[in-house]
Amino acid sequence: MAHQKFAYAPAPESRAVVELAPSYGLFIDGEFAEAADGRVFKSVSPSSEEVLAEVARAGEADVDRAVRAARKAFTKWSALPGAERGKYLFRIARVLQERARELAVLESLDNGKPIRETRDVDLPLVAAHFFYYAGWADKLEYAGCGPNPRPLGVAGQVIPWNFPLLMLAWKVAPALAAGNTVVLKPAETTPLSALFFADVCRQAGLPRGVVNILTGYGDAGAALVAHEGVDKVAFTGSTEVGKAIARTVAGSRKKVTLELGGKAANIVFDDAPVDQAVEGIVNGIFFNQGHVCCAGSRLLVQESVQEEVLDALKRRMATLRVGDPLDKNTDIGAINSAEQLARITALAEAGEAEGAERWAPPCELPRSGYWFAPTLFTGVTQAHRIAREEIFGPVLSVLTFRTPAEAVEKANNTPYGLSAGIWTEKGSRILAVASRLRAGVVWANTFNKFDPTSPFGGYKESGYGREGGRHGLAAYLAEPGEAAGGRGEGEGELDR
Template identity: 85%
Template sequence: MFEYAPAPESRSVVDIAGSYGLFIDGEFDGGKDGNVFKTVNPATEEVLAEVTSAGSEDVDRAVAAARRAFGPWSSLPGAERAKYLFRIARIIQERSRELAVLESLDNGKPIRESRDVDLPLVAAHFFYYAGWADKLAYAGFGPDPRPLGVAAQVIPWNFPLLMLAWKVAPALATGNTVVLKPAETTPLSALFFADVCRQADLPPGVVNIVTGAGDTGAYLVQHPDVNKVAFTGSTEVGREIARTVAGTGKRLTLELGGKAANIVFDDAPIDQAVEGIVNGIFFNQGHVCCAGSRLLVQESIAEELLASLKRRMATLRVGDPLDKNTDIGAINSAAQLARISELSEIGAAEGAERWSPACSLPDRGFWFAPTIFTGVTQAHRIAREEIFGPVLSVLTFRTPEEAVAKANNTPYGLSAGIWSEKGSRILAVADRLRAGVVWANTFNKFDPASPFGGYKESGYGREGGRHGLEAYLA
């Protein structure tokens, strides 16, 4: 086996300020009440920066700035708005190395993923929606679709910059203005994006960024002058937001949790399936709402597939997110690590068999070894609850009917994967799965032209593609 020498990306590539304010009306300021919080590097627990926590007055100012900017911005011809989006996309490409390093430092994900997956997709979303800005009359939502107004957008910590792009790009393309709240543990790339907006000469107030914890998000969602709320995050918080906006007339889209089934049939190419399983659950440390966290494997090949999967897992490298050889980085926070650890211990206590490859974890930071559980039943909590970490539950099935029944036996409905050489089987099974996205002989592949979203407790509404415009148009 090859021994890999360290190949770290330099953190000196990106300048991190000691403290950051709120981005309101095109300027940074320190907030009205002076409250701050610290954002840390999850791989080392080192404090990266001090960030302003927005109070209700700050949210009022941000929404007012977005409201003032809405009239001039929405009255611009679509082709003119498109120019700003194209400019933002190009600046993101030019500064992608800085952004990739910043994202890995603040989030804990491997630099290879932030560099090769997140950043190209971020730029692609802005390019894609720039193309739609002057074609809205042909999108299928009426001959003269109008923007809603001020969009309040609350995004999670697992893909901080990518979730920003998913939200901001269609909102701006359709003529809305934005107040965005990034996650408390990963605010830095959103604040960097504020600088990108200034570099692109985006008119002040079109994009505003308020940082803080749950209270800040609640002020924003409840604000009476917000017309549209978009949230990606946990199902629990999504329910709270739905209750808050009920009866207010605000438009709402929710992209929530998942417990995706990755179904492997007996005619699947084993090696290809193993790569898809690994990518499905260990990509981004399993911090993926559409992660393939339930492996459903046909009984006749279960032994062979598990042996191959364990061999592949033994080659995964856990460690420094800035090392280009790293496959699995740090867990985003101490709180998330505690939840992953607790549910894994419950899985073992309930009788499932736990296995992890031998791997040494760093002394400092938040780390969890890639883990699989076998002997799992549908009654186990690890098969029902979203763990949001590098933990895979393995179940078996005998017939396609049993596979579909087990796959759909979940309150979630965000994604699924099917592995088979028979196209007819793939289509027949996919048609019966209650999941917003079904991948065939691949997993975790995204494209800005393809809509994404879920059913049941995974939320409603779609992001990406032509469908992603609808939520921002009256």
């Protein structure tokens, strides 16, 4: 009997649940306001190139105003009993749940990712992080940071465009639970969910100035990182920008956590359950169009099962549906921006030019917007650019190995060290291989599984510090014996 593909009728989620204003301002000291110099930029939907809204573009004066507001709010916020701060976080979590459908649609519009991901993955995890850290707010003395842990002060946070609302939750929730105040800059291509979160904060009754949100470009992020009134810097994004941030804060009193790029190895041994492994491979690289820092972009397959795994993988890739992010049937949505699409395209072309064999399933791409078909490269060596550089798109490089030692050597042969995956039925092999992988997160017989109780972070050029769990909370608390609450004596000029 010939293989037949299912025909899927369109199943679009309604846009009517999101009410977009023509323009949005910066959120400073509990109010929306225009940028000091009046500059604006447009937020564009990557699936249609439609302008969604006009957004204020922050400059240095706006950064200074937001940091001052956060500093002013810090005194009262940090003095609140932990249980009281926890109440605010619980309220935020509940409001996020109540508005989950609205926020999921907004995220898909502004980011390009499929609605079933924003609805079933992003928003539940966002609420879970606020619930989790709300529970920690009155238990800080048990976080392992000394008997009387204190907040650091004002946290300057810069987040990327691949998981806009989730990265916000990763950073804002532990900062507030620990008693810090926040100035957050979302990515310029995905500013809208952060601005909607500002409205969530107001709905939850959060005191003015505790959370401030500055939309804008890289210059605003750089000004925030360099501002003398910031005590803690948290950044998720590219390794290149992370290195620049490290140089900026070097020699200062600021604490820093950096969650940067990755080039994760997904290792399939000869005893792995092939169908399960293929699902993990697909989830590892094609989830969120490959816009994932911990994506399993390097597939290492044991030679004896290479043909079997690749045949099954190609069959599975042929069933992936690329198209409208608001269609509930869509597996792969739009690439976030024209700039990112150009980078993915250039690296894929480099793979072909260097001799790797390119394959993609038959795939009709929409005419408007930014799109890239799920792509597989075989015949890849460790010298290929596609095996060394982070593509940040739906492109998978396949390499082979013969022994576990060779698999470990190839997996670790990268300047990155964020994540890895292992597929085998032998628990002893999982433990033996995982202990030798230089990666912050190692998944066994699964991939891209996240939980607010588990720390996440990398080694080498994938950054330092951890987010999530108790470790993520500790990143916003002063160490025993360290001066807390930000500035020392003589720095009061900032308040005037």
